[in-house]
Amino acid sequence: MKRSDIHPLxxxxxxxxxxVEDLDLLEALETYSPESVFSDTDALHNLGDLIYAPGxxxxxxxxxxxxxxxxxxxxxxxxxxRNDKTPLPGFDENEYALNTTASYRHLEELLDEYDIxxxxxxxxxxxxxxxxxxxxxxxxxxxxTVGSLGFMIxxxxxxxxxxxxxxxxxxxxx
Numbered sequence: 429m430k431r432s433d434i435h436p437l438x439x440x441x442x443x444x445x446x447x448v449e450d451l452d453l454l455e456a457l458e459t460y461s462p463e464s465v466f467s468d469t470d471a472l473h474n475l476g477d478l479i480y481a482p483g484x485x486x487x488x489x490x491x492x493x494x495x496x497x498x499x500x501x502x503x504x505x506x507x508x509x510r511n512d513k514t515p516l517p518g519f520d521e522n523e524y525a526l527n528t529t530a531s532y533r534h535l536e537e538l539l540d541e542y543d544i545x546x547x548x549x550x551x552x553x554x555x556x557x558x559x560x561x562x563x564x565x566x567x568x569x570x571x572x573t574v575g576s577l578g579f580m581i582x583x584x585x586x587x588x589x590x591x592x593x594x595x596x597x598x599x600x601x602x
Contacts, residue, residue: 429453429561429575438572444583445576447590453561453578457550460582462542465589466491471597472535480595485525487596491538492530493521494585495545501584502549505577508565509556518568553578 432450448456466472477486485493504516530538553561561575572580 429558429578431456431579434573434576434579438570438576438580440568440570441572441576441580444587445579447583447586448579453575454550454554456579456582457546457553460586462494462539462546462585465585466539466542469535469539471600472592474600475596477531478596478599480599486531487592488530488533488535488538489525489528490588490592491535491542492528492533493525494588495538495542496524496528497521497584498542498545498549498581501577501581502545502552504565504567504572505556505574506552508563508567508572508577509560509574511563513565515569516565516567549578549581 430450430452431445431448434445437445448460451459472487475487477488479486500519507514507516556574561578562573564571564573566572567577
């Protein structure tokens, strides 16, 4: 399945899905690996605990958020792929951020965990056939397909790296 095969794009999630090139889903999961998306580790290190505005997350908290979100979206994809029609609730990303140990962890440790989570996500989506990728369910009161969730996972990390480049990197001299 390619990104252009998603019709209609699910509301809200479209902002992430549209950030992904029109690649096959499995190829996109590899192309946009955490290692490639968050590749400028020197700049990420230089940021330390800097934030661009009060109440915003540090780099480590943002990466933890991406890890948490990928796990949640993968779980949603699994449930919907298996034809579970139970509406899936949303989650409060800010509450998750308040209840992590990201600020005490090393950047490399978080990036390693993210790579492991992505490998698991890739294996999960590799196990789905085309029919399963088209299964539809409801998450956060939005109708979405399994394939859409896969592209959303990828676009979500791209979105956060774009925010980091635009709002965080200018905080440090490189």
